[in-house]
Amino acid sequence: MTLKVLTIDDSTTITTHLNYLLKNLKEIDWVGHAYDLEEGKKILKNTTPDVVLLDIMVSEESGFDMLNFIKKQYPKITVFMLSNLSDTIYVKKSLQLGASHFIDKSFEFESIPNLLLKEHQVKWNLN
Numbered sequence: 001m002t003l004k005v006l007t008i009d010d011s012t013t014i015t016t017h018l019n020y021l022l023k024n025l026k027e028i029d030w031v032g033h034a035y036d037l038e039e040g041k042k043i044l045k046n047t048t049p050d051v052v053l054l055d056i057m058v059s060e061e062s063g064f065d066m067l068n069f070i071k072k073q074y075p076k077i078t079v080f081m082l083s084n085l086s087d088t089i090y091v092k093k094s095l096q097l098g099a100s101h102f103i104d105k106s107f108e109f110e111s112i113p114n115l116l117l118k119e120h121q122v123k124w125n126l127n
């Protein structure tokens with residue numbers, strides 16, 4: 001059983017780096033990537049991932065709006081917010097709106113595989 005992951009971020013650099021980090025993890029199934037929120041909604045409808053890695057700003061749109069949408073429409077999906085904006089106000093708002101984690105892309109990006117592997121263990125009760 002794999003953990004299905006969707007990523008939503010408008011940066012091709014981030015997408016390339018995520019591919020590098022996730023490609024060899026047999027527990028993770030990267031089900032899609034969206035470069036804008038509308039594309040993200042389409043992928044969500046067709047795949048229903050377990051986890052969404054979501055940037056706070058996606059093509060000048062608010063990732064918080066997308067987080068709100070996900071938590072209302074797909075409450076069982078775990079959302080990890082990503083951003084270079086690591087001010088406590090963004091962290092606090094992310095968690096208040098239902099994100100499980102806030103990842104500072106500048107300093108914590110490399111922790112994504114470990115966070116996803118932990119989420120996989122929790123989802124499938126593999127302790």
